[in-house]
Amino acid sequence: MDRPLIEIKGVRHAYQTQSGRLPVLDGLKLAVPEGGFSAVVGPSGCGKSTLTRLIAGLLKPDEGEVWLHGELVKGPKSIVGMAFQNPVLLEWRTILQNVMLPLEIVSTKMSRHEREDRALHLLALVGLEGFEDKRPSELSGGMRQRASLCRAIVHKPEVLILDEPFAALDAFTREDLWQTMHAVKAEEPFTGVLITHDLREAIFLADEIVVLSGRPACTQYVMDVHLKGPRDIEHLYTPKSADALNILRRQIQIAQGRAPAEEVAQ
Amino acid sequence: MTWKQIAVPIAALVIFGLFWELLVWVNGWPNYKMASPSDLWPAFWKFRWLFLEYGWDTLWRTVAGLVLAVVLGVFLGMIMGLSRVMRDALYPLLVGFNAIPKATVVPIIALLFVGQHDMNTILIAFLISFFPIAVSVSIGLSTLEPEYRDILASLGASRFTIFWKIALPKTLPEFFGALKVAVTLAFIGTNLMEIVEPHGRGLGHLFDSGKISADYPLMFAVLIALALMGILLYYVVVAMEKVFAGWAERAPT
Numbered sequence: 001m002d003r004p005l006i007e008i009k010g011v012r013h014a015y016q017t018q019s020g021r022l023p024v025l026d027g028l029k030l031a032v033p034e035g036g037f038s039a040v041v042g043p044s045g046c047g048k049s050t051l052t053r054l055i056a057g058l059l060k061p062d063e064g065e066v067w068l069h070g071e072l073v074k075g076p077k078s079i080v081g082m083a084f085q086n087p088v089l090l091e092w093r094t095i096l097q098n099v100m101l102p103l104e105i106v107s108t109k110m111s112r113h114e115r116e117d118r119a120l121h122l123l124a125l126v127g128l129e130g131f132e133d134k135r136p137s138e139l140s141g142g143m144r145q146r147a148s149l150c151r152a153i154v155h156k157p158e159v160l161i162l163d164e165p166f167a168a169l170d171a172f173t174r175e176d177l178w179q180t181m182h183a184v185k186a187e188e189p190f191t192g193v194l195i196t197h198d199l200r201e202a203i204f205l206a207d208e209i210v211v212l213s214g215r216p217a218c219t220q221y222v223m224d225v226h227l228k229g230p231r232d233i234e235h236l237y238t239p240k241s242a243d244a245l246n247i248l249r250r251q252i253q254i255a256q257g258r259a260p261a262e263e264v265a266q
Numbered sequence: 267m268t269w270k271q272i273a274v275p276i277a278a279l280v281i282f283g284l285f286w287e288l289l290v291w292v293n294g295w296p297n298y299k300m301a302s303p304s305d306l307w308p309a310f311w312k313f314r315w316l317f318l319e320y321g322w323d324t325l326w327r328t329v330a331g332l333v334l335a336v337v338l339g340v341f342l343g344m345i346m347g348l349s350r351v352m353r354d355a356l357y358p359l360l361v362g363f364n365a366i367p368k369a370t371v372v373p374i375i376a377l378l379f380v381g382q383h384d385m386n387t388i389l390i391a392f393l394i395s396f397f398p399i400a401v402s403v404s405i406g407l408s409t410l411e412p413e414y415r416d417i418l419a420s421l422g423a424s425r426f427t428i429f430w431k432i433a434l435p436k437t438l439p440e441f442f443g444a445l446k447v448a449v450t451l452a453f454i455g456t457n458l459m460e461i462v463e464p465h466g467r468g469l470g471h472l473f474d475s476g477k478i479s480a481d482y483p484l485m486f487a488v489l490i491a492l493a494l495m496g497i498l499l500y501y502v503v504v505a506m507e508k509v510f511a512g513w514a515e516r517a518p519t
């Protein structure tokens with residue numbers, strides 16, 4: 001059997017803080033097959049962003065291993081793309097130059113012309129055609145997040161890590177961006193991990209939903225989403241989705257310590 | 267730039283000059299109490315070559331001190347901004363040094379390197395002006411949000427690349443804010459030293475000569491020349507800011 005593209009084996013991590021050691025992850029497991037898209041949900045502060053930094057190789061786990069594409073992660077590698085809740089676009093660059101930034105680091109052999117073509121292609125894909133010469137401050141929040149998404153995938157990363165990229169957007173803009181995500185995935189296949197607080201977003205975008213326990217976090221529950229590929233917003237309002245939402249909500253309550261675990265087990 | 271942006275400051279200048287003239291005339295102040303603008307021009311003309319020569323001395327010394335302050339200030343700021351330990355170690359030292367009134371340092375330096383006019387002047391201009399630059403750069407670097415670092419760090423970019431492509435440009439607005447303060451400070455430093463040093467050169471020395479020979483219009487003429495030079499230097503920095511950090515200026519809404 002093929003090995004999963006992203007494989008996290010029993011990872012343990014603690015931060016050193018002024019008030020001593022703060023264990024954040026404890027025996028976390030996660031596996032995403034090639035082309036898969038997993039959503040990770042969990043209580044606030046349980047260690048989701050820490051998990052993304054471990055996958056990206058920006059942090060070393062105290063114990064356990066992170067494997068990407070059959071290789072043990074020892075440090076940052078250019079096969080990863082990241083986007084955050086804050087789009088962190090560089091104000092002194094145009095949108096096009098912002099999207100081209102990773103290529104300047106990773107694809108030094110590419111000519112300027114090729115880089116521009118690649119960036120323009122992606123901007124068109126997410127609906128930012130004609131905005132390439134604008135400054136980030138001239139764009140709306142949703143448009144900035146689209147640009148940030150382009151920057152995350154411009155160098156064709158094998159692994160895309162999204163840390164609550166849509167959390168700061170209004171509901172309508174967010175639904176637009178969900179559709180954009182499916183369009184992007186159809187055209188630019190990637191294997192991804194999406195951190196989110198929005199259970200409907202998880203159901204709409206992911207193949208698999210992982211619920212993390214409260215801090216220190218471990219994998220508490222894994223749900224297979226039965227929808228595959230691009231889907232309609234209406235799918236969120238089917239009885240099947242409603243059931244899934246209820247189960248997930250219940251699991252979050254357990255993770256938050258607000259519901260006893262046995263109650264769900266029956 | 268529109269004609270209004272040029273005409274308004276010039277009009278303000280003319281009105282100020284007229285008021286000054288009027289004030290001296292109404293009070294009947296003699297020359298040695300308060301020179302009037304109409305006395306200044308003869309003073310300028312009489313010493314025109316000295317003004318040019320000494321003005322150049324003051325200008326290049328100030329600029330040299332500033333360049334030194336930028337280089338060392340940015341370097342210190344980088345060290346403090348990128349390393350917590352260095353920040354904890356250097357900050358109290360710098361604050362203590364900056365708290366010393368520079369007027370007290372001037373005679374010490376003047377005695378330390380007697381006769382080295384150029385070096386002493388540049389040294390004071392540097393000492394007085396590097397502090398705001400070092401502080402602004404260190405704050406700019408240490409407050410960089412981790413996500414900004416991560417977008418490049420996750421690609422395996424080196425620390426230098428991250429500094430060059432993100433941290434440095436991001437601190438430019440703060441840097442230029444500090445440079446505007448530093449320009450004025452360096453200018454003060456240069457003139458302090460020029461006034462204090464015997465047998466020196468520069469506009470500060472010309473001022474001192476005016477004082478010794480009780481030539482009050484000359485002293486006022488030097489003050490005006492210094493003001494003009496200060497304005498010139500300040501706007502050179504403003505122009506540089508427009509070029510290098512113009513993106514930080516938001517369009518008025």
Ligand SMILES: Nc1ncnc2c1ncn2[C@@H]1O[C@H](COP(=O)(O)OP(=O)(O)OP(=O)(O)O)[C@@H](O)[C@H]1O
Pocket residue numbers: 015016017022024043044045046047048049050051
């Ligand atoms: N660099 C750090 N040093 C010390 N503690 C940290 C550091 N980064 C995060 N923490 C702590 O670790 C815990 C987990 O942080 P993390 O950001 O991974 O949580 P999260 O699940 O992403 O939270 P949220 O849902 O609010 O985004 C938090 O309690 C946080 O305070």
Ligand SMILES: [Mg+2]
Pocket residue numbers: 048049050163
């Ligand atoms: Mg987080």
